[in-house]
Amino acid sequence: MTQNERIDRIRSDHWIAFDRATIVLNRLTSLMETPRQSRMPGLMVYGSSGIGKTMIAKRMASKYPTQYKRDLGITKTPVLLLQAPPAPDERRFYQHLLSTIGAPMWGRRTVSELEVRALNHLRDMDLKMLMIDEVHNLLAGSYREQRRFLNMLRFLANELSVSLVVFGVNEALDAVRGDDQLARRLDEHFLPLWEDDVEFSRLIQTLIAAMVLEKRSSLTVASLRTILKVTGGITSRIFIMIKSLAIDAIKSGEERITDEAVTAWRPTWNKHAWTVPRETVVETG
Numbered sequence: 666m667t668q669n670e671r672i673d674r675i676r677s678d679h680w681i682a683f684d685r686a687t688i689v690l691n692r693l694t695s696l697m698e699t700p701r702q703s704r705m706p707g708l709m710v711y712g713s714s715g716i717g718k719t720m721i722a723k724r725m726a727s728k729y730p731t732q733y734k735r736d737l738g739i740t741k742t743p744v745l746l747l748q749a750p751p752a753p754d755e756r757r758f759y760q761h762l763l764s765t766i767g768a769p770m771w772g773r774r775t776v777s778e779l780e781v782r783a784l785n786h787l788r789d790m791d792l793k794m795l796m797i798d799e800v801h802n803l804l805a806g807s808y809r810e811q812r813r814f815l816n817m818l819r820f821l822a823n824e825l826s827v828s829l830v831v832f833g834v835n836e837a838l839d840a841v842r843g844d845d846q847l848a849r850r851l852d853e854h855f856l857p858l859w860e861d862d863v864e865f866s867r868l869i870q871t872l873i874a875a876m877v878l879e880k881r882s883s884l885t886v887a888s889l890r891t892i893l894k895v896t897g898g899i900t901s902r903i904f905i906m907i908k909s910l911a912i913d914a915i916k917s918g919e920e921r922i923t924d925e926a927v928t929a930w931r932p933t934w935n936k937h938a939w940t941v942p943r944e945t946v947v948e949t950g
Contacts, residue, residue, distance in 0.1 A: 708830045
């Protein structure tokens with residue numbers, strides 16, 4: 666593999682398994698294995714922005730891809746992943762759903778017409794799990810609009826006998842809990858910010874191992890704490906930092922991530938780059 670190919674691989678959007686994500690995926694897989702019943706159990710996965718919710722949702726959807734049954738002439742979609750509309754709008758939701766499954770409805774249609782079309786298609790697809798990402802978007806609407814949107818999700822889950830799984834930031838939790846019937850159906854799984862512990866150390870080891878470097882990177886505890894402080898314990902930022910350090914290591918020929926590189930690295934997620942005072946790194950050791 667050439668240097669450019671290795672760098673392209675690091676930059677690409679590919680799955681890197683880590684313990685916390687695996688736990689959620691196992692819970693979702695368990696829901697998929699639950700026999701179909703009138704009131705299917707579901708799950709709400711919540712946590713700070715960038716903590717890894719969308720990454721997990723996409724991975725789950727990829728594990729159950731759409732399949733065309735040639736002998737039956739039908740398409741089966743066990744898992745459907747949708748992003749909630751920017752506001753709790755039933756019409757936009759159904760239009761997006763129909764477009765996603767390749768059955769858009771053109772022209773002005775009532776919500777009821779869109780609903781019937783969506784239900785017919787989803788039944789034919791033998792759907793087992795409906796996943797809604799960015800469910801916190803419902804907070805952009807009024808209380809009444811939020812209730813209507815949540816009622817719609819509950820209605821779909823009931824009509825199709827599918828597991829409903831929603832992903833959102835912490836603020837969406839109270840809104841979902843506001844619908845008593847839906848809240849009783851959805852177990853809750855919280856994804857916290859990363860902390861200075863063994864779990865975080867294993868995450869860094871897992872990420873570095875996936876970076877196709879030719880030499881082993883042995884980071885000190887001080888470097889791990891620096892990574893945690895720079896990223897704020899946010900999964901997406903941790904991934905960005907480790908990937909950037911790995912690419913720099915390949916380009917420089919170092920082929921490993923060093924403590925010095927961690928100390929010198931500067932974040933790119935805001936224009937006022939956070940800096941790591943050298944004195945702070947020494948003290949945390």
